[in-house]
Amino acid sequence: MDIVHHDVGQAPPPVTKGRIYATEELWACHQGVITRLYKDENRPLKEVKQIMETEYFFHATTLRANGFNQTHRERMYKTRIKRWGLDKKFKEAEILALLKLKRDRDAVGKDTRFAIRNQDVDWGRVVHYLKRRPDLQDKLRLSAADDCNKSVVQWDSVVRYLSQRPDLREDLEAVARLDVVCRTPSPVPEPLDPAPGLRFADEILRILEGFFDGVFQDSLWSVVDGALCTGGRRASRKRLERWCRVMSGVYNLLGRGETEAAAAILKNEYGFIKWIVQKSDPELSYFLCYNVLQQPPHVSDVLVPYACGMYTAVLGERHPLTLIWRPIRAAGTADRVGILSSIVRYTSRYWETRLGVLNVTMNWIHGLQGQLLDVLGEAGGNDFQRIVSMYTRAAAEYADVGRLKDECKCLFALIGLHSTAKRYDLAMQTLGRAYEVVEEVRRSHPAAEQLMQMWTYGEMGQLSYSVMSARRYKKNYAREHTYAMKRYGENSKEALSHMLEDSGALPCRL
Secondary structure, three states: OOOOOOOOOOOOOOOOOOOOEOOHHHHHHHHHHHHHHHHHOOOOHHHHHHHHHHHOOOOOEOOOOOOOOHHHHHHHHHHHHHHOOOOOOOOHHHHHHHHHHHHHHHHOOOOOEEEEOOEEOOHHHHHHHHHOOHHHHHHHOOEOOOOOOOOEOOHHHHHHHHHOOHHHHHHHHHHHHHHEEEEOOOOOOOOOOOOHHHHHHHHHHHHHHHHHHHHHHOOOEEEEOOEEEEOOEEOOHHHHHHHHHHHHHHHHHHHOOOHHHHHHHHHHOHHHHHHHHHHOOHHHHHHHHHHHHOOOHHHHHHHHHHHHHHHHHHHOOOOHHHHHHHHHHHOOHHHHHHHHHHHHHHHHHHHHHHHOOOOHHHHHHHHHHHHHHHHOOOOOOHHHHHHHHHHHHHHHHHHHOOOHHHHHHHHHHHHHHHHHOOOHHHHHHHHHHHHHHHHHHHHHOHHHHHHHHHHHHHHHHHHHHHHOOHHHHHHHHHHHHHHHHHHHOOOOHHHHHHHHHOOOOOHHHO
């Protein structure tokens, strides 16, 4: 689909003012990424620092003046690297210990791999160290020091050298005892690459973790009165409804193969979709990702490149959300549902700690997660059961303290989950309990009773629709609705009660 994305550059989020040093919590959060870049990928420290600042928006210090220069920042990195046991620099005692161990093992014909501080040693680095230490070569009478496989050493010279350096001899003994490990390498097996979907999912979750931590720490996202807000403002339900209408039309057109018509809608709504991307509204960003990835392949194959292009054009190449969409696009079609499942699972657990159970955003996310797990055939698995147990426990706790309205909300969430898993008996039992709660509210809080009846009616209707065929459901609904309107009048409390209580409408009496 040839859709033009306007090239709108955007600088990284501004560095938070008023804080001089990154906190230990932030360092701990990014330790895994720094370790991978510095140790596993063997990148220079300057490059690691640059990547952390441009791609992960992590700054060791947040002031550019008053003496906090690049050298100071690098020292902060070096302090953590040493603390984490990632220091690449050899000590003289370590080199001597390696030479002795290699000499002894070469003498008995053993191939050897060395490790120092849990880091594998490339023998070429040992040779490079010796080249930079001609004084040490002379004292040890080294020969063939440029050979990466062997370094011939006159060990008597080493003994004489150590006799002149008792401090180094003690270091050498400690190093040989604690820090240097040698082993005979196992036969090299055939390389086993992880499944592409797993590899992409791990990369995406790593970026997502840093993004979530960053937006909450910088107050771009916040929780106000239990609501997830962007810039202190609640999410707009009207915008969410508009998004659903727009994308529903796009999905239907793409599903029928009408690509040009779908492209026309997206072009017409470019300003609105750009706003979603630019503001990084948490709910809309989440639903954009979910709705695109859960589509059939012939639909998602069109929408994934479009979404990736939008994030690149609006937020720039280095923004975390762009970096998340890029591997999604690179992944195969078959891997997208698995990637989506990982994103949903991580987002669900992360946001639960900030929003709690009684939150409309979390209710939606848990509902979508349940549907996705059902599609993957995992409705009987631990993730699904964890959500069910959470709402079951919360409903019981609210019932114990008399918070009936909150209990009812949890029960309705359970009805949806049981229906998704096709556990209709449990769904009907839970619906019965919800109706009992409504009756209790009818007696104690008449003002809230009709609203809760409407909730119950909505859940009852969805459950009926799930149990029956759509055609049969519509027929039953139309019959009862017509009767209620004629007898009680439109928008009357009695008509609503009739629809709730009618034996032909309740799923348990079908």
